[in-house]
Amino acid sequence: MNPPWDLMPLTSPRLQAVSLACERDWRLLFEGLDLDLTGGAMLQVSGPNGSGKTSLLRLLGGLMQPTAGEVLLNGAPLARQHGDLGRTLLWIGHAAGIKGLLTAEENLAWLCALHKPAACEAIWQALQAVGLRGFEDVPCHTLSAGQQRRVALARLYLAAPPLWILDEPFTALDKQGVAQLEAHLARHCEQGGLVIMTTHHSLTEKPSGYIELDLGRRSA
Numbered sequence: 193m194n195p196p197w198d199l200m201p202l203t204s205p206r207l208q209a210v211s212l213a214c215e216r217d218w219r220l221l222f223e224g225l226d227l228d229l230t231g232g233a234m235l236q237v238s239g240p241n242g243s244g245k246t247s248l249l250r251l252l253g254g255l256m257q258p259t260a261g262e263v264l265l266n267g268a269p270l271a272r273q274h275g276d277l278g279r280t281l282l283w284i285g286h287a288a289g290i291k292g293l294l295t296a297e298e299n300l301a302w303l304c305a306l307h308k309p310a311a312c313e314a315i316w317q318a319l320q321a322v323g324l325r326g327f328e329d330v331p332c333h334t335l336s337a338g339q340q341r342r343v344a345l346a347r348l349y350l351a352a353p354p355l356w357i358l359d360e361p362f363t364a365l366d367k368q369g370v371a372q373l374e375a376h377l378a379r380h381c382e383q384g385g386l387v388i389m390t391t392h393h394s395l396t397e398k399p400s401g402y403i404e405l406d407l408g409r410r411s412a
């Protein structure tokens with residue numbers, strides 16, 4: 193049987209940043225930032241600590257308003273699409289973002305239910321894909337940091353939307369986990385998905401649409 197993520201038809205997303213500026217605590221992090229990303233692209237946002245990588249991701253994911261400029265998703269301002277964002281965009285933040293008292297299966301069930309409920313079988317397949325077979329029904333606070341990160345990343349193996357915004361997705365993963373995630377992200381892009389992520393990790397597997405944006409080299 194094919195895994196569920198192979199059954200998901202991707203509608204190619206387009207994300208644009210138009211003359212984006214970001215100021216935090218009266219400190220200008222960047223300004224005049226333009227991006228035009230379509231399905232197939234992988235944008236790696238790099239730069240030193242505090243250069244504004246997470247802030248940029250939050251702007252692109254609609255979690256924060258820019259100081260100037262705007263973000264367009266499929267041609268329309270992101271700010272006006274909050275109700276529909278979950279169908280297009282999957283956000284996985286710096287923290288694993290899972291509930292310790294819930295099991296891995298329960299965490300994924302409620303996270304998916306926010307936008308599109310997932311069948312129990314699909315959730316177990318996703319957990320198996322991230323190496324958590326046998327840990328489906330234990331409370332997540334009993335899992336290691338890397339295993340908790342894997343629970344969060346299992347969402348990328350469910351019927352995920354086409355645009356993935358991931359803040360430091362490789363944190364706490366072992367070598368095998370890093371290699372597997374790299375391959376999965378590259379495959380998502382080759383299938384028409386769009387990945388935007390921050391990482392200090394140097395990628396060994398890059399899709400043809402790979403782009404790097406180094407915020408440390410931009411003058412604010």
Ligand SMILES: Nc1ncnc2c1ncn2[C@@H]1O[C@H](COP(=O)(O)OP(=O)(O)OP(=O)(O)O)[C@@H](O)[C@H]1O
Binds near residue numbers: 240242248
């Ligand atoms: N909630 C906040 N309120 C005010 N300022 C903030 C907040 N979060 C971050 N900042 C400031 O914004 C700047 C950029 O932070 P950001 O987290 O975007 O950087 P980063 O490049 O992702 O850093 P790191 O590599 O350490 O994760 C920092 O100077 C930080 O102090």
